[in-house]
Amino acid sequence: MAKKPLGPVRRTFSPWEEPSNQPFIEFQSVTKTFGDHIAVDNLSLKIYKREFHALLGGSGCGKTTMMRMLAGFEQPTSGCILLEGEDITRVPPHKRPVNMMFQSYALFPHMSVWDNIAFGLKQEAFSKREISARVAEMLRLVKLEPFARRKPHQLSGGQRQRVALARSLAKRPKVLLLDEPLAALDKKLREETQIELMNLQEELRMTFLIVTHDQEEAMNLADRISVMDAGHILQVATPGEIYEQPSSRYVADFIGDINFFECTVKGMNASVATLDSAELGTTLQVEVGEKPQLGSSVTLAVRPEKLRISFEKPEGENQNILQGEVWDIAYMGDVSIYHIKVSQDHTIRTIVTNTTRLVERPITWEDKVWLAFDYDAGVLLTA
Template structure:
């Protein structure tokens, strides 16, 4: 029996904050080399039972190699991989309690939906009655009961994706590995399927590990995200923390859109810093407890939706305010995106929610505008 769903208590789910919690998956000082190329570089990572964990990063960052070492398709050059506190290096893939869902789905074209889902169960030599019951159970979970007798070529892309998912969970592995599972779907279907994937994971009470280069996908489905670059983990945190409190400029720029101003700390007060921005020259006053003193070079990162845009100057233009000219506008329905060119030629991106259907005086191309923000709107970065 699958464990009870944890959806109602999901907001309290944070075993990584419990010093006594035992990880289900653990990488210890893992390095993987392909010749001279270091794909994974002395990496440590802990993933907990019933967690939906995302490995996020650009192509070549090592995320898929990390997953393949857990699946058994690759072995580490050095270090340990543990599952349920037991070393699994050297154990062949078919003997590991994990299953992997590939981006290509890899369905058998000559088998119908039921037969595809049942294939792994037959390989494990389960009783016929148990196989039939398990197949019906997972087809119901993924809402494919009416399509049980169809062949893969008679299904839509989204339906084939669900068949692959049903086949992956039918064996009830301890961990389900998802390698870019939604990459072949169109945008709208991909967004719908992300929520279905979350519901399924909570219903089954399983641990999901997803590899993706899609920031929005990782932010939507995961409890925690590991942002990777060049074989290393740059930051591990829940989605909101990754977005609002990036640990480095790399994370800030990789996750979502961000505006970055370089500057020098002129005042390092208790809980706030005053920064003299370099280009263009203006003053930033930011709430921050980051460890940096007067004279330190820092970057101030602020998300587009945190910036106010107005035709009128703010009451105080001495701090956190800068003038510019609207260079470009993108209308996306729910939001409008403004590219504002500053006096030094740099562009600032501003996102404005379209709350009203009628705008009496819209901000338009070539308008002179003011950009401003609150002291707690951005984050200071020293690396």
């Protein structure tokens, strides 16, 4: 029986859940050093055919080094890289069925859109007929047919991005590598292009690997995300699992906004742990999968949208209730972020969706309010 997914999924695609499926790309105990610096440290990862996989992390975490090793631009210090079960660790870049789209796009300014897309095909000595057919196909895919004879400087940033994408796809690689491909685009165009990328990947039925430091981009695009830090992969999971069930405090803090409560395990009753929070001066309850050790130090993590805010004390069972004072408010248009001071040294963030334009009595600064969150709203972290 398939496990119930955490959070919505953009498509029913999960080959990693079937043990008999062989990975399309596999990093086996790969280490890469530059002098005394360890960029990638004994890392293993499996990526499956037709998967849109994201390597997510801050600057210097090793994600770009991983991509460059897969492309062949860097050689692992130790370990090996497999593609369709074949060791490609020492295969030169031009002989790998892999293509890379760079952040800078690297278009030839003196060439037209048509010639930029055709360049790699000409280098590989494709016939004129095949080049014409392949370029026409790419122009259709990226919706740039009317711009075929324009030069890069005559295009918008989004159009140049699509030319670079078409050129990367023209040779029909088995894997497309995307190195921060949308970083130069404004927010609205970036969101539109993300949808185009997802649709294109599904239409071509290809394997895409994207490197990004943008958590929203990874969450929007990827079937699975590898969260990286200091050359290690901390968690590999779907966006919903990464967000709702982070494996560590680092992952929880890196993906989205979150509240942390430092606690001590006080007791257990069936699947509910009772936690003593010294910083809040109260006890909290949380549903757990694995029972924590009594007396151990743990962190309770709760996303801001899981908390409810009200003037009246909430009623009902199976919820944690706290009282505090509105310390600050950030109005974001669609939502408002409230910072509630619940103790001398602790402030909790909660999110309220602005579903109506006007409210009779809005919650505002210095108001005394109640906060509530269900027992199953939090995640207990031990790492």
